[in-house]
Amino acid sequence: MARIPGTSGNDNLSGDQNGAPENDTIEGFAGNDTLRGLGGADSVLGGDGGDYLEGNDGNDTLRGGLGNDQIRGGEGADSLFGDEGNDYLIGNAGNDVISGGAGIDLVLGNEGDDNIDGGAGVDDIYGGIGNDTIAGGADNDLILGDAGNDSLSGGDGNDKISGGGDSDLIYGNAGSDTLSGDAGNDEIFGGAGDDSINGGSGNDRTGGQEGNDYIDVGEGDDIGFANSQTGFLYTNNGGEGDDTMYGRGGSDVLSGDDGADQIYGGDGDDSVLAGGQGYYGEYGLIGGAGTDTVVGEGGNDLVIGGTEADSVDGGTGNDFIVGGSYNPNGSAKNTHVADSATDTLTGGDGFDTFLAETGDIITDFNNATGGDANNGDIAAGTGQGDNDFVDLSGYYNQANLEEINAQRVAAGQSPYGNPLQWMRADQADGTLNDLTALGQDFTFTIRNGGSAVQGSELTWDNTNVICFAADTRIAIASGRDCAAVDLSVGDMVVTQDCGCQPVRWVGKRHLDARTLADNPHLAPIRIRAGALGAGLPVADLMVSPQHRMLVRSKIAQRMFGAMEVLVAAKQLCQVEGIDVATDMTEVTYVHLLFDDHQIITANGAASESLHTGRQAMRSVGDAALDEILTLFPELRDGAERPTARLCASGRMGRKLAVRHVQNRKPLLQ
Numbered sequence: 001m002a003r004i005p006g007t008s009g010n011d012n013l014s015g016d017q018n019g020a021p022e023n024d025t026i027e028g029f030a031g032n033d034t035l036r037g038l039g040g041a042d043s044v045l046g047g048d049g050g051d052y053l054e055g056n057d058g059n060d061t062l063r064g065g066l067g068n069d070q071i072r073g074g075e076g077a078d079s080l081f082g083d084e085g086n087d088y089l090i091g092n093a094g095n096d097v098i099s100g101g102a103g104i105d106l107v108l109g110n111e112g113d114d115n116i117d118g119g120a121g122v123d124d125i126y127g128g129i130g131n132d133t134i135a136g137g138a139d140n141d142l143i144l145g146d147a148g149n150d151s152l153s154g155g156d157g158n159d160k161i162s163g164g165g166d167s168d169l170i171y172g173n174a175g176s177d178t179l180s181g182d183a184g185n186d187e188i189f190g191g192a193g194d195d196s197i198n199g200g201s202g203n204d205r206t207g208g209q210e211g212n213d214y215i216d217v218g219e220g221d222d223i224g225f226a227n228s229q230t231g232f233l234y235t236n237n238g239g240e241g242d243d244t245m246y247g248r249g250g251s252d253v254l255s256g257d258d259g260a261d262q263i264y265g266g267d268g269d270d271s272v273l274a275g276g277q278g279y280y281g282e283y284g285l286i287g288g289a290g291t292d293t294v295v296g297e298g299g300n301d302l303v304i305g306g307t308e309a310d311s312v313d314g315g316t317g318n319d320f321i322v323g324g325s326y327n328p329n330g331s332a333k334n335t336h337v338a339d340s341a342t343d344t345l346t347g348g349d350g351f352d353t354f355l356a357e358t359g360d361i362i363t364d365f366n367n368a369t370g371g372d373a374n375n376g377d378i379a380a381g382t383g384q385g386d387n388d389f390v391d392l393s394g395y396y397n398q399a400n401l402e403e404i405n406a407q408r409v410a411a412g413q414s415p416y417g418n419p420l421q422w423m424r425a426d427q428a429d430g431t432l433n434d435l436t437a438l439g440q441d442f443t444f445t446i447r448n449g450g451s452a453v454q455g456s457e458l459t460w461d462n463t464n465v466i467c468f469a470a471d472t473r474i475a476i477a478s479g480r481d482c483a484a485v486d487l488s489v490g491d492m493v494v495t496q497d498c499g500c501q502p503v504r505w506v507g508k509r510h511l512d513a514r515t516l517a518d519n520p521h522l523a524p525i526r527i528r529a530g531a532l533g534a535g536l537p538v539a540d541l542m543v544s545p546q547h548r549m550l551v552r553s554k555i556a557q558r559m560f561g562a563m564e565v566l567v568a569a570k571q572l573c574q575v576e577g578i579d580v581a582t583d584m585t586e587v588t589y590v591h592l593l594f595d596d597h598q599i600i601t602a603n604g605a606a607s608e609s610l611h612t613g614r615q616a617m618r619s620v621g622d623a624a625l626d627e628i629l630t631l632f633p634e635l636r637d638g639a640e641r642p643t644a645r646l647c648a649s650g651r652m653g654r655k656l657a658v659r660h661v662q663n664r665k666p667l668l669q
Contacts, residue, residue: 002015002017002018002022002024002025003024003025003027004017004024004025004026004027005027005029006026006027006028006029006031006033006035006047007029007030007031008029008030008031009030009031010031010032010033010034010049011028011029011031011033011034011035012033012034012035013026013028013033013034013035013036014026014035014036014037014038015036015037015038015039015040015042016038016039016040020039021038021039021040021057021058022039022040023040023041023042023043023058024037024038024040024042024043025042025043025045026042026043026044026045027045027047028045028046028047028049028051028065029047029048030047030048030049031047031048031049032049032050032051032067033046033047033049033051033052034051034052035051035052035053035054036053036054036056037054037055037056037058037060037062037074038056038057039056039057039058040057040058041058041059041060041061041076042055042056042058042060042061043060043061044060044061044062044063045063045065046062046063046064046065046067046069046071047065047066048065048066048067049065049066049067050067050068050069050085051064051065051067051069051070052069052070052071053069053070053071053072054071054072054074055072055073055074055076055078056074056075057074057075057076058074058075058076059076059077059078059079059094060073060074060076060078060079061078061079061081062078062079062080062081063080063081063083064081064082064083064085064087064089064101065083065084066083066084066085067084067085068085068086068087068103069082069083069085069087069088070087070088070089071087071088071089071090072090072092073089073090073091073092073094073096073098074092074093075092075093075094076093076094077094077095077096077097077112078091078092078094078096078097079096079097079098080096080097080098080099081098081099081101082099082100082101082103082105082107082119083101083102084101084102084103085101085102085103086103086104086105086121087100087101087103087105087106088105088106089105089106089107089108090107090108090110091107091108091109091110091111091112091114091116091128092110092111093110093111093112094111094112095112095113095114095115095130096109096112096114096115096116097114097115097116098114098115098116098117099116099117099119100116100117100118100119100121100123100125100137101119101120102119102120102121103119103120103121104121104122104123105118105119105121105123105124105125106123106124107123107124107125107126108126108128109125109126109127109128109130109132109134109146110128110129111128111129111130112128112129112130113130113131113132113133113148114127114128114130114132114133114134115132115133115134116132116133116134116135117134117135117137118134118135118136118137118141118143118155119137119138120137120138120139121137121138121139122139122140122141122157123136123137123139123141123142124141124142125141125142125143125144126144126146127143127144127145127146127148127150127152127164128146128147129146129147129148130147130148131148131149131150132145132146132148132150132151132152133150133151134150134151134152134153135153135155136153136154136155136157136159136161137155137156138155138156138157139156139157140157140158140159140160140175141154141155141157141159141160141161142159142160142161143159143160143161143162144161144162144164145161145162145163145164145168145170146164146165147164147165147166148164148165148166149166149167149168149169149184150163150164150166150168150169151168151169152168152169152170152171153170153171153173154171154172154173154175154177154179154191155173155174156173156174156175157174157175158175158176158177158178158193159172159173159175159177159178159179160177160178160179161177161178161179161180162179162180162181162182163180163181163182163183163184163186163188163200164182164183164184165182165183165184166183166184167184167185167186167202168181168182168184168186168187168188169186169187170186170187170188170189171189171191172188172189172190172191172193172195172197173191173192174191174192174193175191175192175193176193176194176195176196177190177191177193177195177196178195178196179195179196179197179198180197180198180199180200181198181199181200181202181204181206182200182201183200183201183202184200184201184202185202185203185204186199186200186202186204186205186206187204187205187206188204188205188206188207189206189207190207190210190215191210192210193210194212195214196214196215197214197215197216198215198216199215199216199219200219201219202219344360344361344363345360345361345362345363346362346363346364351388351389352366352388352389353388353389353390354388354389354390355390355391357444358441358442358443358444359443359444360444360445361445361447362388362390362445362446362447363447363448364388364447364448364449365388365390365446365447365448365453365462366388366448388462389461389462389463389464390446390462390463391463391464392423392432392444392458392463392464392465393419393463393464393465395432395435395440395442396419396420396422396423396426396463396465397419397465397471398419398471398483400419400435400438400440401416401418401419401422403438404416404422404434404437404438407437407438417583418471419465419471420458420459420460420463420465420586422434423455423458423463423465424455424456424458425455426455427446427452427453427454427455427458428455429452430445430447430452431443431444431445431452432444432445432446446458459510459512459586460510460586460588461510461512471483471484471485472484472541472542472543472590472602472603473539473602473603473604474487474493474592474600474601474602475493475494475600475601476491476492476493476494476500477492477493477494477500484590484592484602485508485588485590487503487506487590487592488503488506489502489503489504489505489506490502490503491503493592493594493598493600494600494601495594495598495599495600495609496598496599496600496601496606496644497598497599497644498596498598501594501595501596501598502594502595503592503593503594504593504594504595505591505592505593505610506590506591506592506593507590507591507593507610508588508589508590508591509588509589509591510586510587510588510589511586511587511588511589512585512586513585513586516584516585516586516587521545522544522545523545523580523581523582523584523587524542524543524544524545524580524581524584524587524589525542525543525544525545525547525569525570525572525573525578525579525580525581526540526541526542526578526579526580526581526584527540527541527542527543527549527569527572527577527578527605528540528577528578530577531575531576531577531578532549532605532666532667532668533666533667533668533669534666534668534669535604536603536604536605536668537602537603537604537605538603538604538605539603539604540603541602541603541605541607542581542584542587543569543602543607544569544589545568545569545570545580546568546569546570547568547569547607547608548566548567548568548569548607548608548611548647549566549567549569549572549605549606549607549608549667550564550565550566550599550605550606550607550608550645550668551564551565551566551567551572551656551667551668552564552606552667552668552669553660553665553666553667553668553669554665554669555656555659555660555663555665556656559652559655559656559659560646560648560652562645562646564645564646565645565646565647565648565656566608566643566644566645566646566647566648567647567648567653567656567657568648568650568653571648571650571653571654571656571657572653572657572667573657574654574657574658574661575657575660575661575667576661591610592609592610593609593610593612594609596641596642596644597609597611597612597641597642597643597644598644599644599645605668606668608643608644608645609644611641611643612641
């Protein structure tokens with residue numbers, strides 16, 4: 001090991017003076033020196049002046065001292081210190097430790113996993129190949145991670161940082177920084193200051209943190225966070241990927257662009273834009289707290305305004321639009337937290353679904369976006385389609401109808417015949433608000449093209465408010481009754497012969513006024529309360545003409561040899577209180593199918609479930625028939641399944657009804 005001292009002049013010194021690699025200590029002292037370590041683990045000290053230091057082979061320590069120095073590490077894991085002055089430091093190969101020190105430094109890590117600190121001054125730092133850890137230090141630094149999984153930190157000052165290739169971790173820290181992840185799956189956080197962040201390609205996680213930040217999450221499936229103040233959060237223009245963005249506090253601007261994006265505005269007055277493809281799923285586009293503007297643009301979007309008075313626009317596509325707070329995964333059923341603010345909801349083109357809240361306004365409720373509003377189409381999973389949709393059945397239903405009718409009768413007014421008739425009458429002045437008379441806080445405005453939607457344009461198809469048949473009460477296992485329209489596959493229903501049985505299939509068929517006018521034989525049969533005898537049904541019952549009711553009497557015993565028989569409803573119209581409901585302008589029929597034909601209880605009266613006979617199968621439609629045959633493939637052979645009771649023919653059913661009338665006997669004894 002040799003100590004090689006210089007002088008106060010301009011020295012040119014090299015190690016290994018004995019011809020073999022040694023661990024030398026080379027000191028330049030004052031002057032502009034050229035010092036080379038050559039082989040071995042050398043310690044090279046430049047001292048004062050503008051020095052050139054070179055470590056070459058071995059794990060060297062090179063220190064520039066005062067002055068503007070150029071320092072090259074060479075091969076090995078070197079330690080380079082620029083100290084004071086505007087220095088040029090190059091690590092070359094090996095895992096180097098480099099410190100720029102004070103001054104305006106240019107630092108190149110080159111190959112290896114380098115640890116670089118720019119120190120004070122405006123530094124340019126390039127990590128090169130390898131997994132580098134770089135800190136810019138104070139002042140405005142330029143940092144490029146280059147190849148490798150780098151950890152980059154700007155420190156104080158307005159820094160410009162690029163990750164380069166691979167997956168990088170980038171912190172802007174204090175100052176207004178410009179941060180770019182470039183390629184790879186990067187994590188980028190702005191820190192304090194007004195930062196500009198671009199995730200680049202790859203699946204990135206970006207966060208603005210403090211300050212008013214601009215964030216472009218870039219291409220890929222990204223997650224972006226704004227900050228607690230004001231942020232601008234965008235995906236790359238034309239960039240693809242399914243992005244998740246959070247505005248947090250402040251007044252944020254969030255834009256999704258292409259891809260199935262999930263965007264949450266958070267607190268503050270936010271503008272949320274979905275972009276091209278849109279998203280329909282767990283969270284979607286959420287304004288959060290504050291007075292927000294949320295726009296779905298293209299795609300099938302889930303658009304949520306959040307709390308306070310929001311403007312919500314679904315844009316093109318089939319959108320689900322909510323003015324208040326909404327969590328699809330909050331419980332077994334969707335969790336919806338209503339607010340009292342007046343939200344403005346715009347669906348745009350497409351088949352849009354709105355969630356009703358008090359005070360809200362729908363601006364463009366298209367009752368037939370692609371077809372007839374009353375066509376009765378059965379959309380997958382909903383039972384309604386080809387139109388905008390808002391579910392008002394939670395407000396306009398049989399329970400509330402009974403209360404409102406009680407008030408009307410007390411005031412000398414005629415009662416409404418069904419929930420749909422009531423809702424249409426309430427819409428006559430352009431605002432749905434009758435429920436306020438029941439002490440319920442609900443007002444709702446439905447418009448299209450600047451004018452209120454006519455009451456006649458509100459149907460079961462677009463509001464889920466039923467007429468009669470769908471609201472028939474079916475006895476279920478819990479001991480209570482359930483509306484037929486609310487039953488689902490798997491629900492346990494009370495049967496007369498087999499105890500509680502699970503529903504295997506539920507079908508709905510809606511008939512509008514035009515369909516009923518063209519097909520009068522499909523008009524429902526109304527069985528008024530008590531018309532069957534023994535006080536049954538307990539409330540008016542609406543059934544399809546071919547739907548069979550149970551008749552229990554001695555007359556049936558004499559005619560058929562059985563006390564109980566099933567008779568189609570239309571064959572019973574000779575009986576007082578049973579007739580064709582010619583006043584009905586539309587109706588929804590609900591079909592319930594079990595493993596076997598069953599006798600169930602509807603509005604207290606015994607009635608049949610759907611029987612898979614030829615006539616019944618013709619009545620359900622092709623799509624429903626395909627579903628049934630999938631559940632029960634043995635029916636494809638055309639074999640008739642047994643019925644729960646003997647079924648009277650049309651002629652014999654009419655004859656049975658006539659004999660009951662002639663003998664003044666009820667159908668149920």
